[in-house]
Amino acid sequence: MIPVAFDYTKVNTVDEAVAALVSGGEDAKIIAGGQSLMPVLRLRMAAPEVVIDISDVAEMQGVSDAGDAIVIGAGTTHHAVMNDPLVKTHAPLIAMTTETVADPQIRHRGTFGGALAHADPAGDLPAAAVALDAVMTVAGPDGRRDIPAKDFFVDYFTTSLEPEDILVSIRIPKLGEGWAYHYEKFNRTAQGWAIVGVAAAVKRQNGSIEAARIGLTNMGPGPVRATSVEAALAGAAASDDAIAAAAENATDGTRATSDLHAKADYREHLAKVLTKRAVAKAAGV
Amino acid sequence: MTHVPISVTVDGTVYDGEVEPRTLLVHWLRDSLGRVGTVVGCDTSSCGACTVLLDGRSVKSCSVLAVQADGHSITTIQGLAEGEDNWHPVQTALKECHGLQCGYCTPGMVMSTVDLLSENPNPTEEEIREGLHGNLCRCTGYHNIVKSVQHAAEAMGGAK
Numbered sequence: 348m349i350p351v352a353f354d355y356t357k358v359n360t361v362d363e364a365v366a367a368l369v370s371g372g373e374d375a376k377i378i379a380g381g382q383s384l385m386p387v388l389r390l391r392m393a394a395p396e397v398v399i400d401i402s403d404v405a406e407m408q409g410v411s412d413a414g415d416a417i418v419i420g421a422g423t424t425h426h427a428v429m430n431d432p433l434v435k436t437h438a439p440l441i442a443m444t445t446e447t448v449a450d451p452q453i454r455h456r457g458t459f460g461g462a463l464a465h466a467d468p469a470g471d472l473p474a475a476a477v478a479l480d481a482v483m484t485v486a487g488p489d490g491r492r493d494i495p496a497k498d499f500f501v502d503y504f505t506t507s508l509e510p511e512d513i514l515v516s517i518r519i520p521k522l523g524e525g526w527a528y529h530y531e532k533f534n535r536t537a538q539g540w541a542i543v544g545v546a547a548a549v550k551r552q553n554g555s556i557e558a559a560r561i562g563l564t565n566m567g568p569g570p571v572r573a574t575s576v577e578a579a580l581a582g583a584a585a586s587d588d589a590i591a592a593a594a595e596n597a598t599d600g601t602r603a604t605s606d607l608h609a610k611a612d613y614r615e616h617l618a619k620v621l622t623k624r625a626v627a628k629a630a631g632v
Numbered sequence: 633m634t635h636v637p638i639s640v641t642v643d644g645t646v647y648d649g650e651v652e653p654r655t656l657l658v659h660w661l662r663d664s665l666g667r668v669g670t671v672v673g674c675d676t677s678s679c680g681a682c683t684v685l686l687d688g689r690s691v692k693s694c695s696v697l698a699v700q701a702d703g704h705s706i707t708t709i710q711g712l713a714e715g716e717d718n719w720h721p722v723q724t725a726l727k728e729c730h731g732l733q734c735g736y737c738t739p740g741m742v743m744s745t746v747d748l749l750s751e752n753p754n755p756t757e758e759e760i761r762e763g764l765h766g767n768l769c770r771c772t773g774y775h776n777i778v779k780s781v782q783h784a785a786e787a788m789g790g791a792k
Contacts, residue, residue: 348675355636355653355699378697385695386677388654398653400700426689450766451744452680455689456696537768538678 350388357400361486361515364401368511369488371397377513378402379422382449382457383465407460407515410434415521418484421460421514426451428459438519440528440548444475447532449539460514463499466506466569469540471532473500473570478546478562481519487512500569525550525557531625532564533617535608541565542609543617545573545597547625549580556580556589556630566618567602575599576622585630594623638702642667643711651698658682660698661708669710669739673768680767683740684708690747692766709739712746721787722746722780731780733771740767745781754785 358364368375376395378384379402387393401407407422410431417433419441428434429445441459448454448462448471462472463483473496481496488511499506508514532544544564550557559580561573579593603614626632635650642665651660661667661684673681675694682693685707693706712720722745725731732738741764748755748763755763760781761774769777 349656349659350654352652352654354634355697378700381697381700382677382695385656385697389656389675389694398697402700450680451747451763452683452690452692452766453677453695455686456691539765 348389348391351391351394353395354397355400356397357403359403359405361404361406361513364399364404364513365486365488365511367397367399368513371399373510375399377464379407379458379461380424380456382453383461383467401513412437413518416518417521419459419517419519421464421516422458423460425449425454425457425459425462429454437521438479440475440479440530440546441472441519443528444471444530444546447471447530447539447544453539460517463517464506464508464514466500466504467540468503468568469542469565471530471541471544471546471564474544474562474564475530475546476517476519476562477570477572478548478560479519479522480560481517483514484516484518485512486515491515493518496570497572503568505568522548522550525552527551527629527631529625529629531621531628533621543614543621545618545621545625547622547629549626549629551585551630554585556583556585556626559626561597561622561626563597563601563618563622565603566598566614567604571601573597573599573622576626580626585632587627587632590626590630590632591623594619594626597622636699636702638699640698640701640703641705643706643708653697653699655698656694657684657696657698657701657706658693660701661693661706667708667710670708671736671739673736673740678768679737680740680744681737683743683767685743685747688747688750690744690766707743709742712742720746722749722784725780725784725787726777729776729780729783731772731777732769737767737769737771741769741777745784748781749785749788753788755781757782
């Protein structure tokens, strides 16, 4: 289908993007790679009056090393993120999760920041972002501010971004030595959307698990940090039985829904099974 | 409605035009340039039939605005062969391995394969299936398509 007509403006800086959002108001939409927005425009589920193209904003491209963290520009494509040496070295969970997003063509266009700001409950990256305590750097009319991932995702397709805000970059703290990672995802073959996904980071010491961080995809309106599983894993043996027992807590704090892909109770079952698999694979068990 | 000027290199030729901002790249290629080798399949970003290369990387041209291609280079299925008797090795491989039945998905399959082999000249079967994850074929299943990609990789000197 053909989108409803709109005006188009291309900006070169973050300040210009914010100014365009201020003048466009609620009828303005940001486009970068457009892999979330284009389907919505084509189906006429959205009909913005102005589309603001940020794909040439240099500041929002690429990955940099900030000492205790890496900083990923919001406009960096999935393909660039998953192949970036800094991401692979310091945030392998982001690279692994990104590899499962959609398909190669969409990863060539779609961006890291776009996927986070779109906040689709079936999107994979929000779970990895909350598991790693990512921090979103946001620009608005009053300047810049940081929003922790746990406060960024508010509801279905809803973040704490205000209508005149733009996500500029994402700071991923380095976890340091000793951590291993896995993203376990259950999805239909022909589509990349997760029915349920589990992002796991595990620190092993000798025969036990010292610490773990778990983020769940599509177990509620936004990503869920599985803190009960994390607590059960801390100090547990790195064994199948101990991991399976901890994974039984994976539904704590979740609000799974039923849709045409899966009923809520099936999602709850998947959350436990996939958490066990994700932690076991990350821990090398 | 305001039209926006664009200048896009398509299959080696620079085209200057004016488009409505809402124009999809695939519609501009087909309706304005007459390059109808690139087809619209699902129109929902799923099937990959409309895949072209944008600056050398595969993209779904139903999911890119023509205006976003301004200043960039597009390669379509019509830009691969060097002449009627001199097909691209990927095109030849699909023919020789019976990698198509109705042929509707084939332009997209070819473009995704060209991209895949440029990044990974000697892919495993699993890497081929993952590399073509964004292209759906509803006739054949994927067996002969995978075989075609392996054959093309060999012909292009990648396979060992």
